[in-house]
Amino acid sequence: MEYLRPSTWDEALGAKAAHPDAVPIAGGTDVMVELNFDRRRPSALLDLSRLHEITEWGPDGVVLRVGAGVTYRRIIDELGGSLPGLAMAARTVGSPQIRNRGTVGGNLGSASPAGDAHPPLLAAGARVEVASVRGTRRIPVAEFFAGPKRSALAPDELIAAFLVPPAAGAQQFAKVGTRNAMVIAVCSFALALDPVNRTAGTGIGSAGPTPLRAPDAESFASELPWESRDPLPDSAVARFGELVAAAARPIDDVRGSAAYRRHALSVLGGRTLRWAWEEYRCAST
Ligand SMILES: Cc1cc2nc3c(=O)[nH]c(=O)nc-3n(C[C@H](O)[C@H](O)[C@H](O)COP(=O)(O)OP(=O)(O)OC[C@H]3O[C@@H](n4cnc5c(N)ncnc54)[C@H](O)[C@@H]3O)c2cc1C
Structure with a gap:
């Protein structure tokens, strides 16, 4: 199995374009389970852990843009005030170890109907920002989910971030x-x-x-x-x-x-x- 380890976002997009079958790995809390149980044997892994670009969050006009690599722990600690629904969901995810590693981008990537980040993102009217060497798209989260464990992500695309308005009320x-x-x-x-x-x-x-x-x-x-x-x-x-x-x-x-x-x-x-x-x-x- 090939192991691709880009150090910038642009390198990662280039690697995904060159290896569309490569499986991205962020926190690995879904991917490693699949590898360990031999449910998946990808030709290559695309390690996203060195990309500081997807670990950042901040305002983007009137909404917040939260990088795909922001962990549940950071959602709870840093965004609990502005995204309380997502933070509540994050508190129920796995164990402290899973919350320290697992990311909302990975939850979206798995596109499981049971992903805990998804209901608050739907309720808040979030959009998912996906990117490839061809450009960037912002997809309403309701349209991102295409079926059980299937999403609108094209083989050469990566999830860059999600965009969500800060809570207007409870x-x-x-x-x-x-x-x-x-x-x-x-x-x-x-x-x-x-x-x-x-x-x-x-x-x-x-x-x-x-x-x-x-x-x-x-x-x-x-x-x-x-x-x-x-x-x-x-x-x-x-x-x-x-x-x-x-x-x-x-x-x-x-x-x-x-x-x-x-x-x-x-x-x-x-x-x-x-x-x-x-x-x-x-x-x-
Ligand atoms: C013990 C345990 C308990 C868990 N409990 C919960 C729970 O309570 N609730 C819950 O919702 N989930 C739970 N999970 C599942 C998992 O932790 C979450 O889905 C988590 O959000 C995955 O994030 P990750 O960064 O680890 O993703 P990874 O495992 O790295 O990736 C998950 C998927 O997303 C893709 N991916 C990751 N990042 C990107 C990206 N930037 N662009 C494109 N594709 C990408 C990967 O290729 C893979 O298909 C649990 C898992 C374990 C092992």
Whole structure:
């Protein structure tokens, strides 16, 4: 197996163009599992760990541009204030060792329906910046996921960064699993309130062939009592949860049945809405 180790981003793009079959490796927390279990035998590995360009984050106009190589640990420590939903999800990923190595770029690269970074990125309306020697594209994250473990990335492209607006209001993330960490989610849900535009963004994980939004729940959220900031009636919370569950396309598998996933999502949808709404109401007083 060839081992390619570029030291600049441009060299990495050149290497990917010359070796489109080379498998990029960032933190290696997915790639090394696949190699160890002999699920994958690539002709070459493209090591991204020396590229300081993808470990940086900062403002890009009105949004934040976060390099693909920023780890979960740094999302929690450095971006918890501006991207609270993503930081909440990052806190649930694996163990401290996995959070120290694993990157959001790697989560996107794997494109697993169960990737924990995906629901908050969907809820926040993020875009994924991908690049090749041919140029750069910014893809809405909902269009980035093409199927189970498949993405819109072309063979010669690498993920450079993701772009996401700083939180405009309360954000939440909740996940169901057999224990708190070191498990693949049975299902997960992220919510991002935008009190200025009176909208809510949503993201569902592990309950469909790709991470999904819940568009009907998002439309329903525009009818909430944004002006009065009244407590939400139980009926509104339950309806929001039902609409989240209805947007899922789960299957039965070893981690849970489709029916259980739908039920759990209705609970997570309602629960996260209540938490986020309370934060919105308290922010007014
Ligand atoms: C014990 C354990 C627990 C885990 N727990 C969780 C969990 O709770 N939640 C969760 O979501 N995941 C979990 N994971 C999976 C994994 O940690 C995450 O998916 C992580 O985000 C992968 O990031 P990485 O940098 O290690 O990616 P890598 O393993 O380096 O790469 C992952 C994939 O992305 C591609 N890739 C990486 N960077 C780029 C790039 N810049 N451009 C193009 N392609 C790229 C690689 O080629 C590969 O296909 C766990 C893994 C382990 C081993």
